[in-house]
Amino acid sequence: MKNANNNMQLDGIDKKILRALMKDARTPILEIARGVGISGAAIHQRLRKLEKSGLISGSKFMINPKVLGYTTMAYIGIYLDKAMSNPEAVKQLKQIPEVLECHYTTGNWSIFIKVLCKDNEHLMQVLNKDIQSISGISRTETFISLNQQIDRQIEI
Amino acid sequence: MKNANNNMQLDGIDKKILRALMKDARTPILEIARGVGISGAAIHQRLRKLEKSGLISGSKFMINPKVLGYTTMAYIGIYLDKAMSNPEAVKQLKQIPEVLECHYTTGNWSIFIKVLCKDNEHLMQVLNKDIQSISGISRTETFISLNQQIDRQIEI
DNA sequence: CCTGAAACCCCGTGATG
DNA sequence: CATCACGGGGTTTCAGG
Numbered sequence: 001m002k003n004a005n006n007n008m009q010l011d012g013i014d015k016k017i018l019r020a021l022m023k024d025a026r027t028p029i030l031e032i033a034r035g036v037g038i039s040g041a042a043i044h045q046r047l048r049k050l051e052k053s054g055l056i057s058g059s060k061f062m063i064n065p066k067v068l069g070y071t072t073m074a075y076i077g078i079y080l081d082k083a084m085s086n087p088e089a090v091k092q093l094k095q096i097p098e099v100l101e102c103h104y105t106t107g108n109w110s111i112f113i114k115v116l117c118k119d120n121e122h123l124m125q126v127l128n129k130d131i132q133s134i135s136g137i138s139r140t141e142t143f144i145s146l147n148q149q150i151d152r153q154i155e156i
Numbered sequence: 157m158k159n160a161n162n163n164m165q166l167d168g169i170d171k172k173i174l175r176a177l178m179k180d181a182r183t184p185i186l187e188i189a190r191g192v193g194i195s196g197a198a199i200h201q202r203l204r205k206l207e208k209s210g211l212i213s214g215s216k217f218m219i220n221p222k223v224l225g226y227t228t229m230a231y232i233g234i235y236l237d238k239a240m241s242n243p244e245a246v247k248q249l250k251q252i253p254e255v256l257e258c259h260y261t262t263g264n265w266s267i268f269i270k271v272l273c274k275d276n277e278h279l280m281q282v283l284n285k286d287i288q289s290i291s292g293i294s295r296t297e298t299f300i301s302l303n304q305q306i307d308r309q310i311e312i
Numbered sequence: 313c314c315t316g317a318a319a320c321c322c323c324g325t326g327a328t329g
Numbered sequence: 330c331a332t333c334a335c336g337g338g339g340t341t342t343c344a345g346g
Contacts, residue, residue: 008223008224008225010224018217018219021217022216022217022219023214023216024214024215024216025181025182025215025216025217026181026182026215028338028339028340029339029340029341030338030339030340031339038313038314038315039314039315039316040339040340040341041314041315041316041340041341041342041343042313042314042315044340044341044342045313045314046313053223054220054223055219055220055223055224056217056218056219056220057218057219057220058179058180058217058218059180059181059182059215059216059217059218060178060179060180060181060215060216060218060309061174061177061178061181061212061214061215062212062213062214062215062216062309063174063178063211063212063213063309063310063312064210064211064212064213065310066210067164067209067210067211068164068166068211068310068312069164070310073259075231075259075261075268090305090306093306094305094306097310097311099306100306100307100308100309100310101304101306101307101308102304102305102306103229103231103301103302103303103304103305104301104302104303104305105231105299105300105301105302106299106300106302107297107298107299107300109299112231112299112301113306116310141263142263143261143262143263143265143268144261144262144263145259145260145261145268146259146260146261146262147259147260148257148258148259149246149250149258149259149260150246150249150250150255150256150257150258150269151256151257152256152257153216153218153219153256154219154221154224154226154253154256154272155253156219156224184321184322184323185322185323185324186321186322186323187322194330194331194332195331195332195333196322196323196324197324197325197326197331197332197333198330198331198332200323200324200325201330201331202330
């Protein structure tokens with residue numbers, strides 16, 4: 001994981017390039033070039049520089065999981081036994097495909113995860129069968145997301 | 157927001173197309189075509205079908221906020237006064253660029269958000285100046301993500 | 313840090329089986 | 330649901346200022 005690089009300085013053209021591609025990763029480079037008034041080759045050079053800096057970490061197609069029947073998203077705070085090492089717990093959580101995010105956090109919990117399930121029953125199975133069966137996990141607290149109202153990236 | 161469409165059925169080729177594009181949205185269609193052994197035109201047709209179904213919701217360049225100095229991510233549970241309508245609170249939260257996600261959740265909190273800040277001081281300012289100053293927000297509970305260990309999309 | 317040109321490759325569609 | 334063919338355009342790299 002790359003760390004902060006405070007030498008990173010984006011000018012207006014870099015920002016326009018990034019904003020276009022963050023909105024639609026398949027925007028043609030030449031279209032961006034026409035938009036900002038420089039050549040396609042120059043955009044390429046800038047993109048290479050941005051990649052080398054680590055700012056760009058790739059591009060992804062976004063899919064809407066609801067269409068596949070995944071309608072239940074939940075956050076789960078996990079308490080670990082003192083004996084259980086956090087990295088070992090994470091290793092086990094990685095094996096559960098429904099776990100999409102996993103954080104070490106300050107506060108009550110040792111670990112905080114986001115899961116995506118088809119429905120409440122599926123969520124219950126993931127909790128009872130997959131998560132609770134990891135030895136070292138003593139207790140969990142679940143928050144179901146009834147509705148996600150904001151979902152965006154940082155502003156450039 | 158699209159809802160579940162249980163008529164959606166993906167065959168192996170659809171899955172290969174989606175997996176390639178979910179990993180790298182700029183993968184050339186013809187490269188995928190060669191990979192799965194059908195023509196580019198056929199991939200195009202399938203992508204149109206997938207778009208029409210709502211499964212594909214676009215493509216995004218992912219950037220690594222750490223490189224811009226955004227090193228503090230936190231989740232915040234928000235308690236709202238009974239008088240405050242949730243939609244109004246969300247509207248106000250949308251004005252805060254550091255707020256990247258916002259959910260209605262079951263459990264203790266009315267609203268649950270994810271924020272991304274440059275450092276702890278910046279987080280404190282967002283909490284005290286931007287969030288707490290929204291009338292109707294009575295109390296918050298903050299969990300700082302010390303480290304994100306898993307970050308992925310659903311498996312296709 | 314930029315440009316223009318060249319070579320190569322891809323896109324998206326329409327006709328068709 | 331697939332294919333081929335095609336015109337238009339995009340990508341990428343190079344030498345050069």
